[in-house]
Amino acid sequence: MKEAAIGVKVRFMGDLRALIREESLEMALPPGSTLGDLMASLSRRYGDPFTCRVFSQPGKLHHYMLVFANGQNIQEAGGLAMRLDRGEVEVIMLPMFEGG
Numbered sequence: 001m002k003e004a005a006i007g008v009k010v011r012f013m014g015d016l017r018a019l020i021r022e023e024s025l026e027m028a029l030p031p032g033s034t035l036g037d038l039m040a041s042l043s044r045r046y047g048d049p050f051t052c053r054v055f056s057q058p059g060k061l062h063h064y065m066l067v068f069a070n071g072q073n074i075q076e077a078g079g080l081a082m083r084l085d086r087g088e089v090e091v092i093m094l095p096m097f098e099g100g
Contacts, residue, residue, distance in 0.1 A: 003031035006084050008038060013094040019053055020046045029084065035069060036080035038091065053095070068092045 005028035017023055029038060036059065043051040056062045059080060067074045069091050074082050 005030060006033055006089060008084065008089045008091060010038070010042065010091045010093065013092060015095060016050075016053065016093055019049055033084050034080065035067070035074055035078075035082045035084065035091070038084065039080060054093070062095075064096045066094045066096055068094070 008027050008029055010025045010027070012020060012023060012025075025042075027041070029041070039054070043054075054061060054065055061067065061080070069077065069082060069084070069089060071090075074080070
């Protein structure tokens with residue numbers, strides 16, 4: 001029996017919304033996908049402006065980019081290697097800025 005795809009809803013916050021002109025996106029990923037797989041898919045979809053805003057180098061998020069999967073900061077759950085669970089996954093991408 002074939003495993004079902006993983007349903008993922010991505011919510012874009014802050015200036016990412018203006019950059020890609022979307023607030024959210026729903027997509028399906030193959031079973032066993034990681035957060036890194038999701039981010040690679042988003043980079044292909046939105047191109048260099050997205051990739052440059054989110055990554056400091058290939059496979060490494062900028063220090064100001066906070067990503068949560070189902071309410072958990074991914075830095076505390078394996079980073080980009082975090083496996084996405086079966087069922088619905090909500091990913092929130094929030095760029096943070098220093099200063100005040």
